[in-house]
Amino acid sequence: MTALSPAIRIGPRAALVIALAAFLGVVAFFWPFLVAPGKFGSNYAPPLIFAVLLVIVLSVVISEIAEGGINSKALAMLGVLSAVNAAIRPLGAGTAGIETVFFILVLAGRVFGPGFGFTLGCTSLFASALITGGVGPWMPYQMFGCAFVGMLAGLLPKATGRREVLMLAAYGSVSGYLFGFLLNLSFWPFSLDPNSSIAYLPGLPFTEQFQRYLAFDLATSLGWDTGRAATNLVCILLAGPAVLTVFRRAARKARFQAPVRFDRTGGHKT
Numbered sequence: 001m002t003a004l005s006p007a008i009r010i011g012p013r014a015a016l017v018i019a020l021a022a023f024l025g026v027v028a029f030f031w032p033f034l035v036a037p038g039k040f041g042s043n044y045a046p047p048l049i050f051a052v053l054l055v056i057v058l059s060v061v062i063s064e065i066a067e068g069g070i071n072s073k074a075l076a077m078l079g080v081l082s083a084v085n086a087a088i089r090p091l092g093a094g095t096a097g098i099e100t101v102f103f104i105l106v107l108a109g110r111v112f113g114p115g116f117g118f119t120l121g122c123t124s125l126f127a128s129a130l131i132t133g134g135v136g137p138w139m140p141y142q143m144f145g146c147a148f149v150g151m152l153a154g155l156l157p158k159a160t161g162r163r164e165v166l167m168l169a170a171y172g173s174v175s176g177y178l179f180g181f182l183l184n185l186s187f188w189p190f191s192l193d194p195n196s197s198i199a200y201l202p203g204l205p206f207t208e209q210f211q212r213y214l215a216f217d218l219a220t221s222l223g224w225d226t227g228r229a230a231t232n233l234v235c236i237l238l239a240g241p242a243v244l245t246v247f248r249r250a251a252r253k254a255r256f257q258a259p260v261r262f263d264r265t266g267g268h269k270t
Contacts, residue, residue: 006112006113006114006115006154007070007073007074007077007078007112007113007116007251007254008070008074008112008113008116008119009113009115010113010115014061017061018061018118018151020057021057021058021061022148024053024054024057025054025057025144025148027050028051028053028054028144028186029141029182029185029186031050031185032185032188032189032200032209032213033209048137050186051140051141055140057144058122058143058144058147061118061147062119070115073254074112074116074254077116077250077254078116078119078120078123079123081104081108082120082123082124082127083127084104085104085105085124085127085128086124086127086128086130086131087131088100088104089101089128089132090128090131090132098227098228098231099176099227099228099231099232100235101124101125101128101146102149102172102175102176102179102231102232103172103231103232103236103239103240103243104243105117105120105121105124105146105149105150106149106150106153106168106171106175106232106236107153107168107236107240107243107244107247108120108150108247109121109151109152109153109154110154110156110164110168110244112154112247112251113154114150114151114152114153114155115151115154116150116154117147117149117150117151117152117153117154118147118148118150118151120150121143121145121146121147121148121149121150121151122143122144122146122147124146125142125146126139126143138183138186138187141182141183141186142183145179145182146179149175149179152171152175153168153171156168164244165236165240165241165244166237168236168240169232169233169236169237170233172229172232172235173232175232176228176229176232177225177228177229180217180221180224180228181221181225184213184216184217184220184221185213188213188216191220192216197212197215198212198213198215198216199216200212200213
C-alpha cells in the first residue's frame with residue numbers, strides 16, 4: 001500500500017507554533033499548581049484568562065497550518081467531518097461518560113495526518129458547542145484537548161491491519177482518560193468545599209496538591225472517564241477497519257498534496 005500524503009501539511013514554522021501552543025496549553029491546564037485563586041482579584045479570573053489565551057493560541061496555530069497548505073479538498077473534508085462529529089456528539093454526551101466524538105477524530109487524524117487532526121479537533125468541538133449551546137469558558141479547554149487528541153493520532157507509529165486497529169483502540173482508550181484528567185483541572189479549585197480533604201488548597205507544596213487532585217479525579221471522574229475510554233475502544237474496534245478503509249479511499253481520490261502541473265501546449269492544469 002502506498003503512503004498517503006497528509007491532507008494538511010505542517011511546515012517548520014507551524015511545527016514551532018504548535019510546540020509553543022502545547023507549552024502554553026500545559027500551563028493553562030495546570031494553572032492550579034502555578035497560580036493561586038484570588039491573585040487576579042477574583043477566584044474565577046485565572047481560568048477565564050487562560051480560556052481567552054487558548055482561543056488566541058488556537059487561532060494562531062490554525063492560521064499557521066492553513067498558510068502552510070490547506071486546499072479546497074482538505075477544507076471540504078474538514079467541513080464534512082466537523083459536521084458529522086457535531087451531529088453525533090449529542091447522541092452520547094451526558095450519558096455515563098459516553099462520548100462519540102473521539103473515535104472519528106482519532107481515525108481521521110491517523111489517515112489525514114496530524115495537521116488535519118489538530119484542526120478537526122478544534123472545529124468539531126466548536127461546531128458542536130454552537131449546536132448544543134455548550135459555549136462557555138470550558139469550551140477552549142475542550143477544543144485544545146481534542147485538537148491534540150487528533151494530532152497525536154496522526155503521529156502514532158506505522159502499523160497495518162489488525163495491529164493498527166488495536167493500536168488506535170488502545171490510544172483512543174488512553175486519550176479518553178487523559179482528556180478527562182486534563183479537563184478537570186480547569187474547574188477543580190471551585191468545585192468543592194475548601195475544607196474537603198480532596199479540595200484545592202492554595203499554598204500547599206506541589207506533591208501534596210497533586211495528591212489531592214489525584215484523589216479528586218479518582219473520586220469524581222473515574223467512572224465518567226471510563227465510559228469515554230470504553231466508548232473509544234469499542235467504536236474503534238468495531239467500526240475502525242471500515243472507517244479507515246473509507247477515509248483512505250477518499251484520501252487517495254482527493255490526492256490532497258498532489259502537485260499542480262501544466263501541459264506545454266495549452267497551459268491547462270493536469
